[in-house]
Amino acid sequence: MALGRLQGLAVQTPGLAAPAPAPRRVTILGSTGSVGCSTVDLLLRDRDSFTVEALTAGANIDLLVQQALALRPRFVAIADPRCHMALKQRLAGTGIECAAGPEALVEAAERPADWVMAAIVGAAGLAPTLAAIRRGAIVALANKECLVCAGDLVLAEIARSGATLLPVDSEHSAIFQVFDFTQPETVERVTLTASGGPFREASHAHMAEATPEQAVAHPNWDMGAKISVDSASMMNKGLELIEAHYLFDLPEERIDVLVHPQSVIHSMVSYVDGSVLAQLGTPDMRTPIAYALGWPRRIAAPSPRLDLAALSQLTFEAPDLQRFPALRLARAALQTGRGAPTILNAANEVAVESFLARRIGFLDIARLVEQTLETLQGGQVGDLSDVLELDREARAQARQHLIAGF
Secondary structure (H helix, E strand, O other): OHHHHHOOOOOOOHHHOOOOOOOEEEEEEOOOOHHHHHHHHHHHHOOOOEEEEEEEEOOOHHHHHHHHHHHOOOEEEEOOHHHHHHHHHHOOOOOOEEEEOHHHHHHHHHOOOOEEEEOOOOHHHHHHHHHHHHOOOEEEEOOOHHHHHHHHHHHHHHHHHOOEEEEOOHHHHHHHHHOOOOOHHHEEEEEEEEOOOOOOOOOHHHHHOOOHHHHOOOOOOOOOHHHHHHHHHOHHHHHHHHHHHHHHOOOHHHEEEEEOOOOOEEEEEEEOOOOEEEEEOOOOOHHHHHHHHHOOOOOOOOOOOOOHHHHOOOOOEOOOOOOOHHHHHHHHHHHHOOOHHHHHHHHHHHHHHHHHOOOOOOOHHHHHHHHHHHHOOOOOOOOHHHHHHHHHHHHHHHHHHHHHOO
């Protein structure tokens, strides 16, 4: 079973595991995003249990400086080289080392932290995450694109280095918490739940006219713009389906998706005896982050407590693949294999960026992804250079379709 290999450690029953070292040395790749900020919040609530090795950001220098002054990491890196001088000036006299550029993100991942939060959004997070894996760190994976774009490569590097990979997405964390790794053969299937996003009941005509503001207004979760749009199109659930395939070593046909508007049941595992185990909680990313941050122990988190009596009912429905074709495209890409998931992800990133910039409509996102998949024939992706080259080709092809009006 994949997670037995991923962890590089024997899968342990949490109650019997050895206690985690304290203080645990932590690096956050992508500290200014929504997952990164939630991780920072948890660290600030328990300063005695954690020290911070490194923080990284894309271009949000103001928030990065604020976090650095609060957490006092040894190293900070910002992806945008134009921010380097300003970052150094604002942290002058603190003793915090500063760097900039994509290579600085990799350097941050290579520094000696016990635990690394991989929360850089998109394919940009692949190289830093692989750097952390290659040195055998515990990697809390919030960047689903790493497994979508390069699942086989990531698994191979984990097997070689003995790194530990812990899922942070609420759905995969939920499965991880109720999956019986001592008897993987008894698992019949897993079910990823989806809120349905802001357009769950919207008409096709309404979605055709949807604005970026409407698409990012998620009813349950507070997330960044890109992942919010992915949730609205259900591409996020498609990417999670591919990620679940690699994490839990299950074929596509044994991974279900079920719309659950209340976002209370985060995912389920069905067993051969008819039992279904689920993890429940309020929709707060600090819960799965805390689970990974403290693993193999559980640590306190400030998430609102679940009150089932107040909720009164939980509802479920099958996803509508006609109105949300992104889920169908993701399944097809996983079935095709080879480089198809890499192409899917790259084209989707281009499409979402174009939608947020108001260059295309909401329904054009899936259409652009499908045309790019039909145009490119993805080959095998053997190493990181193969992945990056295919990612580049897919982005270029998607942009050509945009120019042509696809």
